[in-house]
Amino acid sequence: xxxxxxxxxxxxxxxxxxxxxxGYFDDSGTSPTNRVAVVAGCLGSVRQWERFNxxxxxxxxxxxxxxxxxxxxxxxxGEFSEERGWNPDRRQKFLQRVHSIIKSCTYxxxxxxxxxxxxxxxxxxxxxxxxxxxxxxxxHNCLIQIEKWSDAHNQQDPIQYIFEAGTHGAGQVGKMLGKxxxxxxxxxxxxxxxxxxxxxxxxPLQAADVxxxxxxxxxxxxxxxxxxxxxxxxxxxxxxxxDTDYFWFSGKEHxxxxxxxxxxxxxxxxxFKGLGRKTE
Numbered sequence: 001x002x003x004x005x006x007x008x009x010x011x012x013x014x015x016x017x018x019x020x021x022x023g024y025f026d027d028s029g030t031s032p033t034n035r036v037a038v039v040a041g042c043l044g045s046v047r048q049w050e051r052f053n054x055x056x057x058x059x060x061x062x063x064x065x066x067x068x069x070x071x072x073x074x075x076x077x078g079e080f081s082e083e084r085g086w087n088p089d090r091r092q093k094f095l096q097r098v099h100s101i102i103k104s105c106t107y108x109x110x111x112x113x114x115x116x117x118x119x120x121x122x123x124x125x126x127x128x129x130x131x132x133x134x135x136x137x138x139x140h141n142c143l144i145q146i147e148k149w150s151d152a153h154n155q156q157d158p159i160q161y162i163f164e165a166g167t168h169g170a171g172q173v174g175k176m177l178g179k180x181x182x183x184x185x186x187x188x189x190x191x192x193x194x195x196x197x198x199x200x201x202x203x204p205l206q207a208a209d210v211x212x213x214x215x216x217x218x219x220x221x222x223x224x225x226x227x228x229x230x231x232x233x234x235x236x237x238x239x240x241x242x243d244t245d246y247f248w249f250s251g252k253e254h255x256x257x258x259x260x261x262x263x264x265x266x267x268x269x270x271x272f273k274g275l276g277r278k279t280e
Contacts, residue, residue, distance in 0.1 A: 020046040022160045023110065023146060026208040027135050028216040030168035035224055037119070039138035039169065040111030040215040040247070041208035042102060043146055043159070049204055052105035056203045059097055068098060068206040070213035092233075099238045102207045108149055109243040111215040112141035114250040115224065122255045127262070135169025136176035137250075143180075143190045145246040150191060158193030164205050165197035173197075214238050215247060223249055 025041030028034075044052065060066065065079045072078040073091060080086045102109075119134045131137050146159065163173050177195050180186045200206055214235050221229045239247070 020160075021107075021155070021157060022046065022049060022162060022204075023142075024162045024202075024204040024208045025110075025139065025142060026164045026205060026212040027138070027167050027169035027173075028212040029113075029116070034216075035115060035117065036113050036216055036219045037116050037134045037138055037169070038111060038113040038212055038216045038219065039135055039142050039173070040109070040113075040212040041142070042106040042204070042211060043108050043110060043149070044106040044204075048105045048107070052101060052207070053203050055101045055105065056206070059101065063094060067200055068210060069200070070210045074213070095234055096237060098207075098210060099234075102210065102238065103240055106207070108146075108246050109211050109239060110142050110145045110149075111211065111247040112138040112145065112250070113215060113219045113248070114138060114255070115252075118252045118255055119250075122252065122259060124259075127259070130179075132174075132176035132179075133169070133172035136172040139163070139169070139173040140176050140180070141248065141250070143192070145248065147190050149246060155191075157191065159191045160193045161195040162202065162205065163195065163197050164208070165199055170197050210238070219249055 021043060022045075023041055023043040025039055028038040028040070029036045060068070067079075069078065069080075073080045073086075073094070076082050076086050076091075080091070114134060114137065116134060119128075119137065123131075123137075128134075131140065143161075150156070150159075161177070163170060174195075174197065177192070180190060181192055181195075186192075198205065200209065214232070217232060218235050221227070222231060
């Protein structure tokens with residue numbers, strides 16, 4: 001059983017040739033008051049990210065800002081304050097350009113989310129410790145989604161993963177990746193070349209921030225609050241049809257099923273047994 005797709009749309013793309021892929025990811029929902037934990041970002045080739053950097057730098061220069069921080073933009077804080085001329089209309093036009101760059105310079109957006117309360121209720125502390133916590137869980141499932149995309153497109157090359165440094169979930173993600181990489185079978189299956197944690201001065205991590213924020217807001221509004229608010233126009237503008245295959249939400253049923261399968265087949269050499277592939 002798969003967790004629920006965040007966006008109920010199906011789209012497929014043809015085969016392509018890939019070279020030197022890198023995924024950039026950020027976490028969202030890290031405040032204790034946030035109900036949802038999210039890890040999300042984008043996957044692209046070196047050539048795509050080079051083109052992204054050129055266009056992103058030009059965008060920052062045009063708007064006279066140092067970096068894109070999606071939460072600050074939403075609340076008109078920091079460099080996006082009303083005192084500096086920002087308002088809803090300017091924000092919308094800016095986001096259209098931001099989204100255009102992300103969509104034209106990456107292969108896919110990827111994200112995984114889970115309700116924190118459900119995760120804490122269902123997953124025992126000893127298992128939480130092994131999988132790195134709620135953000136380790138979400139990040140690993142992002143790798144599973146990229147594996148699914150790679151299999152569908154006959155992409156066999158190892159992938160470099162970059163996560164934002166200093167976030168609440170960074171330690172959990174690092175622990176999870178270290179355990180996966182230590183197992184040759186998982187390292188090969190998930191095509192893990194390596195990983196690092198870097199600051200938001202690395203421009204693609206600003207794109208990951210945008211994707212993670214929008215993924216978080218969509219989960220909160222459309223899944224937890226059952227669509228009491230309309231789907232955000234910014235989400236409709238950002239997410240491509242084929243992205244919707246790679247954004248997933250893990251609910252209570254999926255968490256319990258994964259735990260049951262793990263407990264039935266637990267092996268010391270397979271700390272993540274049952275995660276992702278076993279629930280398809």
